[in-house]
Amino acid sequence: MYEQSATIDPNKPGALMAAIDIGSNSFHMVVARYVEGELKPIDIMSEKVQLASGMDDEGLLTPDAQQRGLDCLSRFAQRLTELPRSAIRAVATNALREAVNGDEFAQQAAKILGLPIQIVAGHEEARLIYLGVCHSLADDSGKRLVIDIGGGSTEFIIGERFEPQLLESLQMGCVSFHEEFFLDGKITEAGFNKAKMAAQQELLSIRRNYKRLGWSSCVGSSGTIKATLQACTELGLSNGIITRDALNKLKTYLLQVGHSDQLTLSTVKPERKAVLPAGVAILDAAFESLDIESMAFSDGALREGVLYDMAGRLRHEDVRERTINALMQRYHIDSKHAYRIEATALIMLAQVKDPWQLNDPEFHDMLCWSARTHEIGLTISHNRYHRHSAYLLQHCDLAGFSNLEQQMLAFLAKGHRRKLPKDEYKTLPDEKRDAYLRLCLLLRLAVIFHRSRSKARLPAFSLQVDGNKLHLCFPSGWLDHHPLTRADLENESEFLKSMDYKLKVD
Known part of the structure; x- marks a missing residue:
């Protein structure tokens, strides 16, 4: 088992907590101080790893991709040396869900960090994203649509305040779509339209239910949507939100440039430029399929959701x-x-x-x-x-x-x-x-x-164990008056032998 160091006390002023997001495109870590029910980030680390692009035709993470991820986690681990393991939670998403050898990578990562890696389902990923986003926004009573474009999947959540009502994770992400439609860096109208159509086909499965429930505001999270907003702002297309018109003009700009290496957007991180066209195609499809007119951005994301979820557990919530x-x-x-x-x-x-x-x-x-x-x-x-x-x-x-x-x-x-x-x-x-x-x-x-x-x-009974030996003791005569229990325990003794355990009953 993983060694358990001292446990965290959520009521202790200034307690530190950390969350690690092992994503398909990037690995993120946030260390936060827990103060009066609020989490105050004190250190944030992010590295582009692109696990999803390091998957071969057989669905295996390549040795190089694995090493990139493990090297990144080694750096994270050094920052976390002084934190108790109970104050840290590591969550992995689409790339490890899909990789044939995802569990093997998770086991190696666990040895580096000294704690288990939790590979979460898409539905749970969506819940944690919503938790992170809603804690970063003003508390209001309207329904929100939250969209998070990751490297291998995109999450769609409708919720009100802190309660999600619809959660979905679709198999489309900026890395996987880049690999399929923009691999050589060329940005063509044909490639963009194919990517958008593929995203729209994914969205068909949720479109009706989401539009039926409805929402009053739309919020985006993740590096892809942040990069999209930064590009729109730098080009003078936006005043802090992404509109459908701004998205269309950004698409036109990308097609005019023609290649991701030629993008001169100074506010977009260099590692984001390559996957920006794929992210814009997915977002364009979402705007059109769900009739979204505008989208705000939130810095809250999966890692913040993990922290708030962990804080809730510590408060017995x-x-x-x-x-x-x-x-x-x-x-x-x-x-x-x-x-x-x-x-x-x-x-x-x-x-x-x-x-x-x-x-x-x-x-x-x-x-x-x-x-x-x-x-x-x-x-x-x-x-x-x-x-x-x-x-x-x-x-x-x-x-x-x-x-x-x-x-x-x-x-x-x-x-x-x-x-x-x-x-x-x-x-x-x-x-x-x-x-x-x-x-x-x-x-x-x-x-x-x-x-x-x-x-x-039941009467007072005792169970003593010594390795694979169990000794069950009841008060004298009790089993004589409960013949069914005696028979069941005799059968149980036989079942346990198959796993090399021995049960003795007195």
Whole structure:
């Protein structure tokens, strides 16, 4: 497991926090001071890495692209030396979602930073972007459309105040479109029109729903939209916002110049000039498809959203709690039964967390959430419902959860009954594999204890562990009066042997 240094206290004046955004085009890091509920940035680092352009025809990140990313993270790591690991969160987006060897890169990056890399789904990326943007804007009651053009994907979010209502991530970005339509740097009308048409085809899937919900203002974030605004301003096309007319004139300017190397825009960073035509084509398609007349810009983005999300967790305002509670309601979970299983699982966790090294708060939370959601598959069918539960937990859009966290929840759900899921166990990261198998064993035992779904309290029992050996002790005579539990535990002893664990029951 990753070594846990001192934890951060959100109530301590001046506490430092950091967020790392491992993007498809650029890597960003922000270090901020947490003061009276507000985050004040004190250090920002950004480097152009272009992971997305370093992907070969087979979907593999090339060694050169990986090395660029790891070198960048080594520099970030030096700046973070004095921060506790609990005060840092690293999030990866489209490039690692799509790369065949994305998990391998994430594992190497984790060793450099000393903390896990959370590869988030597009839906979660959109939520974090919205969180970052809305904290950077004045608080108003109108609906906002937020657009963020990244290197490999573009996120569209409609929300009001701090609550997103529609979130989508589309497979189009400034790097991927540059590679496909502007690779040699030439800016032609044919290439621009092809890029715009490709973006419009992507937008067809969301156009109706977004226009139906509507919005009163539109805000853009990310380096691509910032570069677009800078170009419009430098050319005298804008007074602080991007309009449809300004976008059309910027397109004309780009076509007249004809090549990204010839762009003389002094306010646009040199590394942004190459991908600017692709970004403008995507933005032009969005303006036309969604009937956008003007767009303001916000400096808030994914990294700021990660910081505010982390601050919420530290204040026990974890969006993941709300997500799990909503899931329970949506799938009509027997909540009383789920909470009884949770309580029993936590009793066992308290007894074994030291010898099994399960002290990290992550394990407490995941055991709780798995206890509450392991039966959601019953909505589909009782037959093999644990498999249905696992599928839903793996593939639903769960706000606040990373892809890996959803994989862990799915593993616990699938493993809570019958044969232990060996294949899924092998796919877990090496440093988490044993811990999550042990959490699964605790959940399995709690489910067995409450099979009758009775309100009656369990007797005081003890669970002792020594490596892969479990010793479960009940009061004398209790199992004699509960033959079903005895039979289930005998069967469980056989199941555990498949994973080289031994269960003794007295």
